[in-house]
Amino acid sequence: MPTIIFASPKGGVGKSTSAILLATELAGKGASVTVIDADPNKPLSKWSQRPGKPENLTVMDNVTEDTIIDAIEGAEKTAQFVVVDLEGTASMMVGYAMSRADLIIIPSQGSQLDAAEAVKALKLVKRQEKAFNRQIPCSVLFTRTSAAIETRDLKDVQAQLTEAGVPVFATQMVERAAFRAIFSYGGTLSGLDGSQVSNVKAAQQNARSFAAEVVALLKANAAQAEVA
Template sequence: MAATIAVASAKGGCGKTTTVILLATYLAQAGYRVTVLDGDINQHAAAFGLLSDLDNFRVVPDITEANVLRAIRTAEADGADVVIIDLPGGTSVLSLKAMHCAHLVLIPTQTSLPDVKDAVKTTQQVDDAQEMARIPIQRALLWTRVPAGFESVSARHVRQHVEAMDLPLFRTALMERAAYREMHVTGKTPAQTDPMGAAAANVAAIAEELLARLTPKENA
């Protein structure tokens, strides 16, 4: 059975699709067969999929509440090792169905109080899916679009506030990098354009942490 990861947020603009693409392509380059299901209204992951030339990586567009369960089953039947679902912002039946099937719900959020409030709303939606599934569903927040260097007072306050809430949180943050914006134009990942660069190293650290979080589930 494939490991299924739902990437969700109650709002847009938090780097959700960028996170999906970076993790999916890293895993594909590491030898995993990865299928991305694009349920976001903007279909940016699907657009990237048309540009990309990576092996082991494909994107299925136009995922809706009507076809998401079938799409997950099809991806598994086609031999996917990992299925990553790019969900639309907000709450929806599509999100609930995807979370219900997920081994992990990854919640990207920026270091601002409004973003964190929306991330908490998303964790509450995971709780609803967990009640439906009647089994625990892992979830974790991922800081995104974090500027390199100096941390502002407000960002530090928000980060400390989340840490005090004891929410599951990735140790590594997704930094703000030009390479992450450029890949939507070029179809090339940071590991393809500059494999020894800071952007590629940042993605690798997050992806390896993701794999570590999935390992107990896969061995259960």
């Protein structure tokens, strides 16, 4: 079953948020999902201890560079989707995990500084491709964007990445209170109280669009691999 990895050397870009939104959307569609929380801060493990976690979603933590490959391979045998939230620093564990990815998602905000950090992650993916002699699909996901206006910085960064041939998600994860709220209250977007958190429906649609694009990418990559 496909393994989707979230990686970013820069903190605060919405890496763990995007990972749990994808995992809960997939689980909401009825798929069995295993999340591997390899972030030292354990944000997804902490989320799982709050009420409202879907029964068909499992969260694993306490993985190390010695166990990460076994953890991924074991999860692939039991779950329809495996979502891995990696630590931010480049490490042996990050490299090992990337070698098992069907898709690597690199979250980035739309600034030159964040784009430079995303490029670091992309270079790490390329090194793993050489080390393991396999192509590893990856794509940049813009996060914490404005719902009202697309900034000049974001447009410039998008153009630079596109010109460099870097795949970029069409969906952007907008800065929304509802995305932060699930870490405070637990559960999923569908379980949030619209009277307590603003724009829940817009957040739900944003997450659905992101999950749908991920699934479409996985299918396209699998079809391309079969042809190759």
